[in-house]
Amino acid sequence: MESALISKLKIATTHEEGVEPIIDICNELGVAYYQGSLDDVLGRFYQAALPENPDWVVRLTSDCPLIDPAMIDKVVRAAIEHDVDYASNTLNPSYPDGIDVEVFKFSALEKAFKEATLTSEREHVTPYIWKNSDVKGGHIFKALNVENAEDLSLIRLTVDTIEDFEVIEKLVQIEGTDKDWLTYVDTLNNHPEIKEINQKYRRNEGYDKSIDLEK
Known part of the structure; x- marks a missing residue:
């Protein structure tokens, strides 16, 4: 991992048929992994992070194959320097789709895991956090949006189709x-x-x- 600020990389995957190549790659590269729920992605993500007991968690999704390590470190630094519960470059998108980085305190992830009830909040990991953040008018979490000088949010560098x-x-x-x-x-x-x-x-x-x- 070329990011200077991520101390450990861990893959949060499932038990469904077809994940075997992912596990093989993890074993080959010596990367830790956790296999959990297919539908409760928030629960899977929380259980993956729980044994590490981290202060901060960085979420990178598999549909962002060209993620930039410099962007990762930029969002991590912003989260730490401003001491927010959640920071990302996606709250009000201005970077290309596919250069997405979310950084949040483990305590925020744990609160979301325990309190999120909507299907959309369980399937997509962070909606409970950012919907209840001050950036979105909420009162539970402090958040920060990392913005680009130019709005490039319509450019797609993601793999969804x-x-x-x-x-x-x-x-x-x-x-x-x-x-x-x-x-x-x-x-x-x-x-x-x-x-x-x-x-x-x-x-x-x-x-x-x-x-x-x-x-």
Whole structure:
């Protein structure tokens, strides 16, 4: 892990069929992992972190394959320096979708685990925290949004659809996997035919679907 501020990497996965390659990679690389609930992702995430007893937890999702270690450290530093319960660059998105970093105190995660009841709050780990944060008008958690100077939130560097995968595949063929996030953005802007491939999708469709099912 190239982040200077993450002390341990741990994979939170499931017991469902098809996760065997993930476990094999973890064992090969010596990365810790936890296998938990498929549907209660908040519970799985909490149980994965619990044995480590950390002060802070950094959440990185598997649909962000081009995550930038410098961005990770930027959000971690912001959380620590401002002593908030939760910090991210997604509360009011201005970075590309796929450069997502969430940092929160373990105490906030534990409170969410014990108190979150809605399906959308269990399936997506952090909604209970950020919905009840002062940034969103709540009173339980102190939060901070890390913003970019330019709004690039409509750019997709995520892998939620087959079109997203096609875009990432083309970017990796051109730039490799070790560039900073701005390089990938510049490459997309210089290749509008690639950028256009996945532009029909909107951000956070998975969470929106969970909300719709609750209505």
